[in-house]
Amino acid sequence: MILVTGATGFVGSALCAELEARGLPFRAASRSPRPGCIGVGELGEATDWSAALAGVDRVVHLAARVHVMKERAADPLAEFRRTNVAGTLRLARQAAAAGVRRFVFTSSIKVNGEETQPGRPFTADDPPAPQDPYGVSKLEAEQGLLELGRSSGMEVVVLRPPLVYGPGVQANFRSMLRWVRRGVPLPLGAVDNRRTLVALDNLVDLLIACLEHPGAAQQVLLAGDGEDLSTPDLLRRVAAALGTRARLVPVPPALLSTAAMLVGQGAVARRLCGSLQLDLGKTRRLLGWTPRVGIDEALRETARDFIQSGG
Template sequence: MSHKVFLTGASGFVGSAILRRLVADGTPVVAAVRQGSVAPSALVRCVQFRSFEENNDWDGALAGCDVVVHSAARVHVMNDTESDPLAAFRRVNVEGTLTLARQAVAAGVKRFVFISSIKVNGEGTQPGRPFSASDTPQPQDPYGVSKLEAERALLALAHESGLEVVIVRPVLVYGPGVKANFLNMMRWLDRGIPLPFGAIHNRRSLVALDNLVDLIVTCIGHEAAANQVFLVSDAEDLSTSELLIRMGQALGRPARLLPVPAGFLSAAAKALGKEGLAQRLCGSLQVNIEKTRDLLGWYPPVTVDTALEAAAKHYQEYDKK
């Protein structure tokens, strides 16, 4: 069955990749982009917005669409300057999402695919005890709380209206054009900087951008996806040291790792006020994607090494400084 998709966040890291895939597949798309952004494709109709809050009018953009893929969000930031971060996250991630969903129902949209976050589950796991889609949510920060509240509001709307809601909770997404800590790690490796992660034996689930996009596209039309929550990863968990070694191989710059004990790194990070960064580099966060595989017949089409090579190539061509 052919679908017409309304896609939010179409100029973002994940949204732009979804758009490229939909265009390549020949799927009709209406793309919402932040005002001032360059139109992501001449092949799709674009609508612009100032900020994704509760006061947007999407009626005209939604006309004729039967699926919404909502990837726009106020994203997690390391040093939030808002006086009330939770209120700021709620305005965009909860009220803005629910306004869009209600207007989608009124416009006759049948399915709403919501890109949430693994932060709904929590910040970390014990090795060998991964998060699953059925776990009781335990968000630890305002971003995770706002995503959980949005999920619950959407599922309540689904119950009231018959709208089919699909929730996808990605782990850390990497790929061509990735920013933040992942980009920093590539720069460290490229410059040959010795890194103190040779004794880190944690387990982290990651998801390549192409794998996440493939699952989202699957969720657009798969009957079994309706009103379900899915976790997504590459199905291969790595320690920080393993990730750096394989990233270095992709860059052609062997990782120089020093065997500094994890306890020492955690204590140093705490003293510097960088506990969150230490958790991401030294702690474990694994997810179980059995439900995603069993219910949808989906398995990640791209391997970790292939995805790292694509990220490294983009870095060397566009992001290297």
């Protein structure tokens, strides 16, 4: 039996659907009880997981306090630590005590850092360099889990994905879909960067591989689509998936970054203009894994869902 936490979220709901399609028994858990989903309350150091863990031998932990653009907490790091560190380790300790064999933790590429230099992608074994409270909390959770795995014998797998897209995607990716579909001129035509993304189908497939493959135990692995895109290339391929053309204006990236900083959007400009590449060599080598779907197919599915949902 597989326990999936955060089962009603973007990734969790897709993972549960795929586990069901493959005939793999699972139990879904979320903050509040819902049909087919056990409620466990807030994720923290006092959460009682005993009912959710009964009969479980593997866990995929997706529940977390997620990274937000406009943080309102007075002490963001304390809030992230309460949920992402203390809450995660509370679940893991109870899982080990209950005899769970494998614990798959969905972390974030933010543990590695925010940006890569040209031709120097992040690897799974690079020294961590998180630059915000969310990334710090994910790193601390990883460290605690791997130590618990060594002391308890429970197999821990850490998976660090980059930005995830697919049917139902929200936030900035959905805004990009909306801009492209409406034909909004975008000042990104001169950007020359490379970024790794991961399609929802590919991430779900990799999570299941992490649950099952013996080579994943006690490893930190990276996720991705296996093809890196520049921001202009991504916009053109999104436009093709939407059945339109991207309207790209070639504004020099330095000018774009300066303008963005003046209006308080420097972080957004860095993501649009900077590179963030991931080397999937370790994931491929240890698990024999290759991405299940290509980027264009995944973007077509994303665009179809976006249009059908009234985007």
